[in-house]
Amino acid sequence: MVTDKGGRHRNPLAALGEFIQKKGLKHSRQRDAIARAFFAMGGHVPVDALVARVREQDPRVSVATVYRTMKLLAECGLAVPRRFGEGQTRYEPSTRRHSDAHDHLICTSCGEIVEFESDRISELQLRVARRHGFEIDRRRVELYGRCSDCRRGTSKGESIA
Amino acid sequence: MVTDKGGRHRNPLAALGEFIQKKGLKHSRQRDAIARAFFAMGGHVPVDALVARVREQDPRVSVATVYRTMKLLAECGLAVPRRFGEGQTRYEPSTRRHSDAHDHLICTSCGEIVEFESDRISELQLRVARRHGFEIDRRRVELYGRCSDCRRGTSKGESIA
DNA sequence: TGTCATCTTGATAACGATTATCACTATCAA
DNA sequence: TTGATAGTGATAATCGTTATCAAGATGACA
Ligand SMILES: [Mn+2]
Ligand SMILES: [Mn+2]
Ligand SMILES: [Zn+2]
Ligand SMILES: [Zn+2]
Numbered sequence: 521m522v523t524d525k526g527g528r529h530r531n532p533l534a535a536l537g538e539f540i541q542k543k544g545l546k547h548s549r550q551r552d553a554i555a556r557a558f559f560a561m562g563g564h565v566p567v568d569a570l571v572a573r574v575r576e577q578d579p580r581v582s583v584a585t586v587y588r589t590m591k592l593l594a595e596c597g598l599a600v601p602r603r604f605g606e607g608q609t610r611y612e613p614s615t616r617r618h619s620d621a622h623d624h625l626i627c628t629s630c631g632e633i634v635e636f637e638s639d640r641i642s643e644l645q646l647r648v649a650r651r652h653g654f655e656i657d658r659r660r661v662e663l664y665g666r667c668s669d670c671r672r673g674t675s676k677g678e679s680i681a
Numbered sequence: 682m683v684t685d686k687g688g689r690h691r692n693p694l695a696a697l698g699e700f701i702q703k704k705g706l707k708h709s710r711q712r713d714a715i716a717r718a719f720f721a722m723g724g725h726v727p728v729d730a731l732v733a734r735v736r737e738q739d740p741r742v743s744v745a746t747v748y749r750t751m752k753l754l755a756e757c758g759l760a761v762p763r764r765f766g767e768g769q770t771r772y773e774p775s776t777r778r779h780s781d782a783h784d785h786l787i788c789t790s791c792g793e794i795v796e797f798e799s800d801r802i803s804e805l806q807l808r809v810a811r812r813h814g815f816e817i818d819r820r821r822v823e824l825y826g827r828c829s830d831c832r833r834g835t836s837k838g839e840s841i842a
Numbered sequence: 843t844g845t846c847a848t849c850t851t852g853a854t855a856a857c858g859a860t861t862a863t864c865a866c867t868a869t870c871a872a
Numbered sequence: 873t874t875g876a877t878a879g880t881g882a883t884a885a886t887c888g889t890t891a892t893c894a895a896g897a898t899g900a901c902a
Contacts, residue, residue, distance in 0.1 A: 544877090544878085545878070545879085546868075546869050546870070546877080546878050546879065547869075547870090548868075548869075548878090548879060548880080549868090550879080550880070551879085567859085567860090568859090580880095580881075581880090581881085582880070582881040582882070582883095583859095583860090583881095584860090584861080584862090584880080584881065584882080584883090585879080585880060585881070587859095587860065587861075588861095588879085588880090603766065605764065605821070607858075607859070608858090608859065608860095609859080609860085625809075625810055625813055625815045625817075627815070628818075628819075634813050634815070636809050636813065638805060638809055640805055641802055641805050641806065641809070644799060644801055644802050644805070645802065645822075645824055648786075648797050648799055648802070648824075649786055649824050649826060652786055652795050652797065652828075653828055653829030653830075654786045654788070654795070654824065654826045654827065654828055654829070655826045655827050655832060656786075656824050656825065656826035657789075657825065657826050657827075658789075658824075658825040658826070659823070659824050659825070660766070660821065660822070660823040660824075660825070661806075661820075661821070661822050661823075662820070662821040662822075663806055663809075663810050663815065663817050663819075663820050663821075664817065664818065664819040664820070664821070665810060665815045665816045665817035665818050665819070666815065666816050666818075667813075667814055667815055668814030668815070669814075671816060705848090705849090706849070706850090707848080707849050707850070707897075707898050707899070708898075708899090709849090709850060709851080709897070709898080710897090711850080711851070712850090728888085728889090729888090741851095741852075742851090742852085743851070743852045743853070743854095744852095744888095744889090745851075745852065745853080745854090745889090745890080745891090746850080746851060746852070748888095748889065748890075749850085749851090749890095768887075768888065769887090769888065769889095770888080770889085843902100844901105844902085845900105845901085845902080846899100846900100846901095847898105847899100847900095848897105848898085848899095848900105849896105849897080849898075849899100850895105850896080850897070850898085851893105851894105851895085851896070851897085852893105852894100852895090852896095853892100853893095853894100854891100854892085854893100855890105855891080855892075855893105856889100856890080856891070856892085857888100857889080857890075857891085858887105858888100858889100858890105859886100859887095859888105860885105860886085860887095861884105861885080861886075861887105862883100862884080862885070862886085863882100863883085863884075863885085864881105864882095864883100864884105865880105865881100865882100866879105866880080866881090867878100867879080867880070867881100868877105868878085868879070868880085869876105869877085869878075869879085870874105870875100870876095870877095870878100871874105871875100871876095871877105872873105872874090872875095872876105
């Protein structure tokens with residue numbers, strides 16, 4: 521058992537293995553490589569970056585397989601897909617050390633992503649929703665602006681429009 | 682002058698005309714029809730729905746022109762583009778009667794969209810951002826769940842997955 | 843009212859991220 | 873080892889949107 525009471529995983533690779541077993545799926549070199557690369561990268565990983573990383577080890581893995589594997593990781597709760605309005609999906613690991621109930625600050629100048637979590641805000645949102653008869657099960661909160669570095673011009677590069 | 686002190690417009694069609702003049706652009710039957718249809722529909726209009734509506738009057742307007750015109754309306758602050766994670770862009774009017782600083786509750790079952798505005802929440806978000814050195818200029822807050830109708834099964838149809 | 847530079851339009855090709863398809867290969871329980 | 877089943881890679885397809893470009897419309901000015 522690699523899943524603790526909270527439903528989160530101390531060892532994501534083992535948890536993936538367990539999930540694969542349970543579902544009658546099969547292990548594969550590619551899935552292992554992709555999951556390994558993903559958890560080694562950390563952060564908010566765009567799929568194409570993950571593809572590049574995986575191909576350093578095995579140049580033949582196809583993009584299709586990377587997409588399929590990330591979808592699998594999302595399905596078993598080890599990864600969370602994020603869309604920060606760049607038209608591309610990013611995935612971030614969802615481990616017990618790292619709650620996926622957080623929100624994001626995104627610098628529109630350098631692309632930096634900062635995470636934050638505010639129970640105050642979440643609580644108020646739930647309350648507003650309830651007042652309108654809604655029962656919330658997914659939130660999407662993204663705050664776009666400029667980080668301190670970019671505002672003072674010390675920026676690492678004006679990458680994002 | 683059809684723009685009041687707040688920068689919002691009592692007559693969006695006239696405001697569009699003004700903008701077109703000022704920018705050295707030209708008036709056109711299509712732009713007028715599209716803008717008219719858009720403001721007549723109200724709400725959060727998907728582009729394809731707008732295309733359909735416009736074509737009831739003039740079957741030859743091309744999708745390209747509708748996209749171009751909506752981009753124009755956005756440029757002059759008369760419309761705001763929204764992406765509610767369905768892969769398609771919706772536009773909503775931005776008039777003085779209707780602030781575009783609001784957020785959305787979206788029913789994942791019937792697709793209903795309810796607007797809300799909470800100064801409490803916005804204030805807390807700005808504060809959190811500031812604490813991280815960010816200066817926010819755009820927010821994206823969407824709360825997904827089920828509306829009261831859908832929860833009690835009286836639903837108007839399980840349209841959205 | 844006509845001219846003409848400039849803008850706009852419609853049809854359609856292109857785009858980019860993601861998914862579907864399908865022939866072939868790998869896995870694994872028996 | 874086998875055979876049923878799942879996974880893979882290459883690539884076509886999808887879908888919303890944008891780019892392209894030849895043809896048409898607009899409007900300041902003569
Ligand atoms: Mn995150
Ligand atoms: Mn709205
Ligand atoms: Zn920055
Ligand atoms: Zn509903």
